[in-house]
Amino acid sequence: MADALLDIDRLDVTYQIHDAAGRTVRRLKALANISLALSRGEAIGVVGESGSGKSTLARAIVGLVSPSSGHIRIDGRDLPRRRGAAARHGIQMIFQDHTSTLNPFQTVGRILDEVLALWRPQAERDERRAQALGLLDKVGLGADALERYPHAFSGGQRQRISIARALATTPRLLICDEPTSALDVSIQAQILDLFAALKAEGYALLFISHNLAVVNRIAERIIVMQGGRIVEQGATSATIAAPVHPYTRQLIASAPRLSDRGALLRSVAALPDHPKKTGAT
Structure with a gap:
């Protein structure tokens, strides 16, 4: 896709399995022939059972796993297979386990200041503080969060x-x-x-989830993965309403309390609206 922010072309990832002596005893193909394109302001949902390759795909894009073949391009520029933090600029990963990714011994202000100082070394401390306050406001938190530690906050x-x-x-x-x-x-x-809201501002989202209702709410398109391959993709609501591949049908049928596709769509509509800002969630 010519105007794609992210363009993945025939991506393969192969893990080498070693014995106790460090010798390669077998190779495991975690991703095979993955191709997709993602534009600014768009979200693609990636679904599949554990071991389907979803997290390997995410880690390959962000540079934590080295592809064995294929291309990952950002704005038409090929990303190197092995790359440091500088080459990952423009791509960030948000993990499920927010507890382990936040340093419990640092205040939120310190956590944000470390990142801002690394990426904006020319900024003065007062400027970085203002930027941190702006970030907290964007995600619906107040200025008082700066001086508090992660354990003082709820999971949300x-x-x-x-x-x-x-x-x-x-x-x-x-x-x-x-x-x-x-x-x-x-x-x-x-x-x-x-x-x-971030998507509306122009951020591109690759949204990995096992929850089809969540994916249907956030993503215009969906990719279904099985055994490291894409087995079905298309518009999210259409794919959920009329899945073609047997594996996709199996995923929908096995979703807890959501075996009926109508119930799946109703569960999305039933999710409550988000208040613009709250200090209690």
């Missing part, structure tokens, strides 16, 4: 802090790896509305 608030930290690097692409699965339904809805 900690995920907001993780998102603010990711946004501190001014990325264009957010890789979201199960970012709402550890949250209850009402808080999920608030975080999803936050992602929708």
Whole structure:
């Protein structure tokens, strides 16, 4: 796709399995012939069971896993297979486990300032503080959060802090790896509305989730993965309403309480709306 922000072309990832002596005893193909394109302001949902390759795809895009073949391009520029933090500029990953990704011994202000100082070394401390306040405001948290530690916040608030930290690097692409699965339904809805607001600002989202209702709410298109391959893709609502591949039908049928596709769509509509700002979630 000519105007794509992210363009993945025939991507393969192969893991080498070693014995106790460090010798390669077998190779495991985790991704095979993956191609997709993602534009600014668009969200693609990636679904599949554990081991389908979803997280490997995310880690390959962000540079934590080296592809064995294929291309990953940002704005038409090929990303090197092995790359450091500088080459990952413009791409950030938001993880499911926000607890382990936030340093419990640092205040939120310090957590954000470390990132801002790294990516904007020319900025003075007062300027970085103002930027941190702006990030907190964007994710629906107040200035009082700066001096507090992560343990003082709820799960939903900690995920907001993780998102603010990711946004501190001014990325264009957010890789979201199960970012709402550890949250209850009402808080999920608030975080999803936050992602929708970011998408409206032009951020591109690759949204990985096992929850089809969540994907249907946030993503225009869906990719279904099985065994490291894409087995079906298309418009999210159409794919859920009329899946073609047997594996997609199996995923929908096995979703807890959502075996009826009408129930799946109704569950999305039933998610509560997100207040613009709250200090209690």
